[in-house]
Amino acid sequence: MDLKSNHTPVLADTAPVTKSRLGVHSTLLPYSHTAATFPHGMLLTIPRKKTGILEDVRSSGWLDAMKSSSPPAKKLTKDVNHGIASSDADTASYFTWLLKYPSALTSFDQITNYAKGKRIALFLDYDGTLSPIVDNPDCAFMSDYMRAAVKKVAEYFPTAIISGRSRDKVFEFVGLTELYYAGSHGMDIIGPVRQSVSDNHPNCIIRSTDKQGKEVNLFQPAAEFLPMINEVLQSLLECTKDIKGAKVENNKFCVSVHYRNVDEKSWNLVGQRVHDVLKAYPRLRLTHGRKVLEVRPVINWDKGKAVTFLLESLGLNNCDDVLPIYIGDDRTDEDAFKVLREGNRGYGILVSSAPKESNAMYSLRDPSEVMEFLKSLVLWKSSPLKSLI
């Protein structure tokens, strides 16, 4: 198959429609809002710009998109009453936003009431969720406290990390063998062996063994893109090497071009160079993350599909007694929030200290609140009276 052929991917713009939410009593729901829905199948769909989810840089206004996906840091002050750092003007809009996306900590009883008698499956993003956002992507270490919290929560609930990083890199950062890992935005998954999953994805699964010698399924739906991604990686390294602060990161099936440390006056240049390289690769697309441009294959696969795949692999898909919870901070996590919400399947929790539109149902301000939430889940689960009755 000629991956570099002049085949243009079909992009379908989808109109937002109202969707029902979890099949629970309305008083258990934090708010009501609308969502974009995607047709399934071979169409790659790009939501409308206003939804604030994935935008394709090819469409138009990519410099605006770079700026809007990377708002300047706000001047912070300390609110002594709430222990919250924010500017005065932002505090009001943040609290208004919380009405729509309530804190998963203050709504903890509501969440666990719904989870009673159910098996929780936990999905965690890495950057900005388990580790704070830092200037150097190679130094985005998670704290030992966070590692201990994730280790503990994985003792009680099946837990997976789904990251835009390469799977090896995220494993290096997290270092816990008791979790499942999906790298490259879900395009590189190691999961438990399950025959029905192998049957559903016959061409993408390889039976393999993990680092502990355990038999696993290795799922890599974009495997054929690897030579192309490596070629583009080299071109991007070459064409950005004279831009001070620009950094190109190899995420195996994706490439990240970071502009966090580039002078804002040169963001345009970064975008233009990346855009120029991609002109020769119609089967790759560009999306926006937090001060990063992400090059990835045009395939119908994302973090939402990775969640469904992992649930299937764990034998937890289509079970009424399973409650998946996904915690993430970035645009790519919206695909997972959407899958959980559209199927009335579980809860998305957005990590954000600034108001933004999301398909999540709840919110947490930052990784320290994520850690508190994980610890609360462990406490709740380890007191059987609370979690069973």
Ligand SMILES: O=P(O)(O)OC[C@H]1O[C@H](O[C@H]2O[C@H](CO)[C@@H](O)[C@H](O)[C@H]2O)[C@H](O)[C@@H](O)[C@@H]1O
């Ligand atoms: O899916 P994730 O685990 O959230 O990964 C998304 C991207 O995260 C990393 O970049 C972001 O975090 C960096 C470290 O804090 C920060 O410097 C950068 O500006 C952020 O965009 C990672 O480096 C990317 O490759 C991931 O795609």
